[in-house]
Every structure is written in structure tokens, then in C-alpha cells.
Amino acid sequence: MEDSGRPVVIEVTEHARIEDYSAFRRVLERLLSVSLAVDDAGAGYSSLSHILELSPAFAKLDISIVQGIDADPRRQGMVAGLAFFATKTGCSLIAEGVERREESDVLLNLGVEFAQGYLFGRPERIPEGNGHAVPTRGARDSKAGRGGQGQRGGRI
Numbered sequence: 227m228e229d230s231g232r233p234v235v236i237e238v239t240e241h242a243r244i245e246d247y248s249a250f251r252r253v254l255e256r257l258l259s260v261s262l263a264v265d266d267a268g269a270g271y272s273s274l275s276h277i278l279e280l281s282p283a284f285a286k287l288d289i290s291i292v293q294g295i296d297a298d299p300r301r302q303g304m305v306a307g308l309a310f311f312a313t314k315t316g317c318s319l320i321a322e323g324v325e326r327r328e329e330s331d332v333l334l335n336l337g338v339e340f341a342q343g344y345l346f347g348r349p350e351r352i353p354e355g356n357g358h359a360v361p362t363r364g365a366r367d368s369k370a371g372r373g374g375q376g377q378r379g380g381r382i
Contacts, residue, residue, distance in 0.1 A: 234259060235284065240266035240273045247279040254280075263320070267291075268304060282317055287338070289323030296328035302336060309337035320379070334382040342379020 236254070244250050254262060263284035264276045268291045277285050287305065295301040305319075312319050321333045324343035333341060 233261065235261045235263050237263045237265050237286075238276050238280065238282070240269050240276075240288075242272070242276070244276065244279075251280065267308065267319075277311075277317070281315060284318050284320055284340075285312060286320045286322050292321045292323050292329060292333070292343075293325065294329070296326070296332045302332060305333065305336045305338065313337065321382075324379075324382075330382050339381055340379065341382045346379050 234257075236257075238244070254260065261283035262280055263286060264273055264280065264282045265286045266273045266288040267277060267285040268274070269288035273285075273288075276282070285308070287308065291301050291304055295305060305321075309319060311317070318340060319338045321329075321338050321341040322343065324330050324333065324341040324345045326345060330341060330345055
């Protein structure tokens with residue numbers, strides 16, 4: 227893999243079945259300048275197993291935990307626990323689906339530095355002619371262009 231000078235992050239989802247974590251880690255080690263993210267953290271057993279076994283650089287908190295966190299002590303407790311774990315393991319948390327400032331404020335107070343969601347902006351198409359490859363027709367019709375999980379984000 228040629229180094230483009232831009233960060234590359236491989237995202238493993240809740241639905242990705244990994245039968246041999248050792249083999250998966252060996253493959254990742256051969257990929258230079260690649261970070262790992264685990265999606266849907268807290269949504270189920272698989273994502274938590276992925277986090278424990280793969281030591282990702284990023285764990286993306288599932289939208290079901292994030293939405294309404296400002297009014298739900300159970301969600302706050304879960305995120306506080308994951309934030310403690312992330313601090314101890316050098317993992318950064320990314321909150322998915324942040325739509326309100328109140329959610330953002332609570333997440334920041336719990337130690338979550340990164341977020342994506344409609345609070346930060348709606349998904350946008352990549353402008354053509356920006357010096358990068360122009361997406362194919364199939365890529366333009368992806369969920370990122372339809373307002374799905376491809377939400378904009380950044381630091382809270």
C-alpha cells in the first residue's frame with residue numbers, strides 16, 4: 227500500500243465476524259500507516275469483543291447510546307465506563323449521531339472528544355475536481371450521500 231500522506235482508517239463493524247483475532251492483527255501490522263476503528267461500540271457483544279481483542283485507535287459509540295444521553299443516567303454511566311477504558315488503553319472515542327448541543331456537552335464532560343452527526347452538519351457530496359478521484363456513479367448513490375450514517379463530524 228502506497229503512503230498517500232493522508233491517514234487511513236479501517237473500520238470494523240459490529241457485523242464483521244472475526245474468527246481468528248491473531249491472524250487479523252498480523253494482517254493489520256503489515257499495513258503501514260493504517261489505524262483501526264471499531265464501529266457501533268456498545269451495540270452488542272461483537273463490538274466489545276473487537277475492542278478488547280484488537281486495541282483500536284478509535285471506537286465509535288453507537289447512536290443508540292448517544293441519542294438522549296443528556297437526560298439518561300444509564301447512558302451516561304455506560305459512556306463514562308467506555309471513556310475510562312479508552313483512557314487506559316489509548317483509544318479515542320467518537321460519538322455517532324450527535325444531533326443536539328446538550329448531547330455534545332454531556333459527551334465532552336464524559337471525556338468523548340470526537341463526534342459526528344447533524345449538529346455538526348449534514349452529509350455533503352464531495353465536490354468534483356478537488357484534486358482527488360471523482361466518485362463513480364455507485365459511490366455517489368452510497369448512504370453517505372443520502373443522509374445515512376455518513377454524517378459530518380469533528381472534535382466536540
